[in-house]
Amino acid sequence: MGESRYPNSVMDSDGRDGVSFPCPPTLDIDPATHCVAGARFLPSPNADDRPDSSDISLLVVHAISLPPGEFGGGDGQSYIDDLFLNQLDTAKHPYFATIRDLRVSAHACIFRDGSLTQYVSFDRRAWHAGESTFEERTRCNDFSIGVELEGCDTQPFTDAQYTTLSRLAAGLLRAYPKLGRENIVGHADIAPLRKTDPGPLFDWQRLRFELEFPR
Numbered sequence: 001m002g003e004s005r006y007p008n009s010v011m012d013s014d015g016r017d018g019v020s021f022p023c024p025p026t027l028d029i030d031p032a033t034h035c036v037a038g039a040r041f042l043p044s045p046n047a048d049d050r051p052d053s054s055d056i057s058l059l060v061v062h063a064i065s066l067p068p069g070e071f072g073g074g075d076g077q078s079y080i081d082d083l084f085l086n087q088l089d090t091a092k093h094p095y096f097a098t099i100r101d102l103r104v105s106a107h108a109c110i111f112r113d114g115s116l117t118q119y120v121s122f123d124r125r126a127w128h129a130g131e132s133t134f135e136e137r138t139r140c141n142d143f144s145i146g147v148e149l150e151g152c153d154t155q156p157f158t159d160a161q162y163t164t165l166s167r168l169a170a171g172l173l174r175a176y177p178k179l180g181r182e183n184i185v186g187h188a189d190i191a192p193l194r195k196t197d198p199g200p201l202f203d204w205q206r207l208r209f210e211l212e213f214p215r
């Protein structure tokens with residue numbers, strides 16, 4: 001990738017954007033910033049304070065592709081970045097006009113090549129889950145971390161995505177003690193009537209295995 005279009009991106013020592021794949025064997029969460037150390041950070045305006053910033057007790061795995069079913073669009077920058085920054089150019093695809101008023105975000109997205117971009121620090125509330133319920137608690141955004149995988153219901157996720165996701169999850173489990181391994185769910189698990197993501201091809205056993213036996 002060439003020059004970053006975002007002056008506030010964290011650049012690594014090679015001058016490239018943030019965490020690229022292969023990502024480090026551990027992904028550490030900086031306790032001061034609540035961000036993945038070294039990751040590209042593009043702050044989304046679609047976020048606010050959690051009601052209780054010490055209650056981070058759920059990890060929600062999502063999948064997104066823009067336009068649906070397509071990966072990696074946007075002149076070297078992702079349309080997913082654009083969506084979370086409210087910068088999606090509706091002239092680029094007819095689908096984008098249908099979501100022009102969406103104000104959403106996730107804490108982070110893991111792209112097909114395993115690279116990770118963060119949009120909201122983990123101590124703040126990202127707008128990813130919508131109407132949702134986990135173990136009889138509603139408003140899951142209040143107490144959860146939302147991570148998007150670039151993907152869809154009909155194509156398998158990549159090896160690089162599983163590696164980065166498991167390393168991120170391990171870092172989050174270390175950083176936020178209320179977040180247990182049993183509290184990692186899919187968006188479809190907390191909003192089953194509205195959502196299918198991360199979809200039938202997401203391999204939960206593989207994620208659990210890689211968490212147990214990190215590579």
Ligand SMILES: [Zn+2]
Nearest residue numbers: 062063187197
């Ligand atoms: Zn979702």
